[in-house]
Amino acid sequence: MKRFLTIFLCVALVFASAPMAFAAETPAVSVYIDGQQVVYTSSSGQPFIDGNNRTQVPLRATMEAYGCSVGWNSYTRTVTVTYGSQTVQLTIGSNWMSIGRYTGQWLDTQPVIIGGRTYLPIRAVLEAFGATVGYDAATRSITAESPAYKTLHHSDGVKSVEYEWTDPYNSWWGTDWTYTAELDSAFYNYYRSIDRKSIKGYAAYAEDSLDDELISDLIQTFRDGAEDYSDDELVRLVMSFVQSFDYVSDESWTGTYDEYPKFPYETLYDHCGDCEDTSILLVTLLRELGYGACLIELSDHMAVGVAGEKDIPGWYFKSGGTYYYYIETTAEGWDIGEMPEEYQGSTADLLFID
Numbered sequence: 001m002k003r004f005l006t007i008f009l010c011v012a013l014v015f016a017s018a019p020m021a022f023a024a025e026t027p028a029v030s031v032y033i034d035g036q037q038v039v040y041t042s043s044s045g046q047p048f049i050d051g052n053n054r055t056q057v058p059l060r061a062t063m064e065a066y067g068c069s070v071g072w073n074s075y076t077r078t079v080t081v082t083y084g085s086q087t088v089q090l091t092i093g094s095n096w097m098s099i100g101r102y103t104g105q106w107l108d109t110q111p112v113i114i115g116g117r118t119y120l121p122i123r124a125v126l127e128a129f130g131a132t133v134g135y136d137a138a139t140r141s142i143t144a145e146s147p148a149y150k151t152l153h154h155s156d157g158v159k160s161v162e163y164e165w166t167d168p169y170n171s172w173w174g175t176d177w178t179y180t181a182e183l184d185s186a187f188y189n190y191y192r193s194i195d196r197k198s199i200k201g202y203a204a205y206a207e208d209s210l211d212d213e214l215i216s217d218l219i220q221t222f223r224d225g226a227e228d229y230s231d232d233e234l235v236r237l238v239m240s241f242v243q244s245f246d247y248v249s250d251e252s253w254t255g256t257y258d259e260y261p262k263f264p265y266e267t268l269y270d271h272c273g274d275c276e277d278t279s280i281l282l283v284t285l286l287r288e289l290g291y292g293a294c295l296i297e298l299s300d301h302m303a304v305g306v307a308g309e310k311d312i313p314g315w316y317f318k319s320g321g322t323y324y325y326y327i328e329t330t331a332e333g334w335d336i337g338e339m340p341e342e343y344q345g346s347t348a349d350l351l352f353i354d
Contacts, residue, residue, distance in 0.1 A: 028046060028047060028048050028049070028140065029047040029048065029049060029057075029140050029141065030140065030141040030142070031047055031062060031065075031122065031141070031144070032141060032142065032143045033062075033065045033144045033145075033146075034066075034145060034146055035145075036065075038057075038061060038062055038065045039061070040058060044061040044117075045058035045061070045114070045115070045117040045119065047142070048119075050109055050112075050121075052108055054109040054121045054123070055121065055122050055123065055135070056109075056111075056112065056119040056121055056122070058117055058118070058119060059079060059081075059111075059117070059118040060118075062120070062122060063081050063120075063125070066083065066126060066144065066146065067083060068082060068083045068129070069082045070082075076091065077091055077092040077113075078090070078091045079091075079092075079111060079118060081120075081125060084129075084195045084197075084198055085195050085197050085198065086099070086100065086128070086129055087099075087100060088100075088125060088128045088129075090111045090125070091111070092110070092111050092112065092113055092118070093110055093111075093112075094110060094111075095107045095108070095109070095110055097124060097125070097128070099128050105124070107124050109121050122144070126144050129146070130146065130147045131144045131145060131146050132144070132145045132150060148190055148193050148194070158182050158183065158184055159183050159188070159269060160180060160182055160183075161180070161181045161182075161183055161268065161269065161271055162178065162179070162180045163177075163180070163181075163241065163244065163271065164177070164178050164244075165177055165240055165241055165243075165244030165332075166240065166244075166332075167236065167237050167240045167241075168240065168332075168333065169233065169237075169240065169335065170229065170236065170237070177225075177237075177241070179221075179241070181218075181268060183265070183268060183269045187210075187211075187265060188265060188266060188269045190210075191262075191263045191265055192266070194263075196259070196261065199261070201351065202261060202276060202280065202295055202302070203295060203351045203352065203353050203354070205261050205263050205264070205280045206264070206280050206283050206353045208263055210265075211263070211264060211265045214265065215264065215284060215285065215288050218285070219285060219288045222234065222237060222238060231291075235286065235291060235306060236335075236336070238282070238285050238286065238289065239282065239327055239329075242278050242282040242285070243278075243328075243329055243330075243331060243332045243333070243334065244332055245267065245271060245272055245273060245278055245281075247272070247273075247274060247278075247331065248270075248272040248274060249274050250274055259276075261276045261277065261280065262276075262280065264280060264281045264284045264285075267280070267281045268281070274330070275301055275302045275303065275329060275330050276302045278329035278330060279295055279296075279302045279303055279304050281329075282327065282329050283295055283304050283353060286304070286306055287353055291306055292306070292307030292322060292324075293305060293306050293307065293324075293353075294319075294350045294352045294353065295350070295353075296317060296324070296348045296351075297348060297349040297351055298343055298346050298347075298348045299346065301343060303326055303327055303328055303329060303339075304326075304327040304329060305317055305325060305350060306324065306325050306327055307322050307323065307325075308323055308324075308325045312325055312336070312337060313337055314326065314335075314336060314337015314339075315344060316337065317348055317350055324350060326338070326339045328340060
């Protein structure tokens with residue numbers, strides 16, 4: 001029996017027609033960060049152009065609008081601004097800006113304190129964080145775009161990915177399926193731009209909400225194509241879909257020994273991944289189906305656990321009275337409860353998704 005399952009999924013990137021803000025005062029210079037106007041008031045201070053023809057902006061209102069955290073040392077009169085894993089430091093009255101622990105650059109202006117408020121040269125600071133900064137003299141406006149915003153809002157096109165796999169669990173000869181996705185490269189590049197060091201734990205990848213619509217549409221397409229399947233058969237259909245992905249280690253993919261877990265969108269786009277990547281994708285799909293599921297983290301491996309009754313044969317881990325049956329995601333043919341021999345009897349951490 002041959003079934004054909006085709007879906008075209010795109011992430012629509014919609015630009016706001018015009019940023020809106022309500023400010024107590026009209027600033028001499030307007031500042032837009034990632035498409036939104038920064039609101040300045042008499043309390044925050046207003047941007048201005050200094051004697052060196054550089055735009056100085058109120059420290060906290062501007063940097064927090066970009067997503068930075070801000071620190072102040074009153075003894076040394078030093079500002080510390082952190083964005084992701086990058087940190088810059090500037091000292092009032094000094095032309096030197098430290099970038100990270102070992103580098104920096106000389107500026108042609110200095111941060112200042114006016115009326116008890118600290119002001120920084122916006123271009124130098126935000127460019128240190130990878131932003132693209134521009135100035136429109138006609139409107140006296142500064143625009144700054146973060147790397148994530150640029151990749152998300154400036155599309156690089158669409159990649160067509162075709163998946164072919166066999167669901168061996170629902171008839172003795174197996175059932176062939178095809179699935180085609182049109183995936184937006186800009187959305188993929190956005191995920192690629194995220195610093196993995198800023199992600200706390202593997203569960204956070206499955207908890208990501210930006211791809212909710214795509215995952216929901218994908219699950220609905222599986223439901224529509226397998227409407228005569230039982231619940232168990234539907235789980236196995238999605239399981240066999242993920243198991244068909246090529247196994248590729250982080251070292252082979254990134255060229256380094258660093259861990260590089262992927263978001264589900266990345267794994268779908270690349271059509272490959274290691275045990276963490278395919279497990280994150282599968283647990284996301286199973287939970288969207290409405291099944292209890294978790295990540296199973298072994299000492300040097302990752303798999304998925306799906307909640308089931310006590311009398312199901314196979315290997316499981318128990319938590320809070322619930323049995324989570326082992327699912328191997330790195331190769332085809334593994335059924336629910338089947339575990340590679342080298343992991344049988346091992347202890348594991350169960351990572352639950354919020």
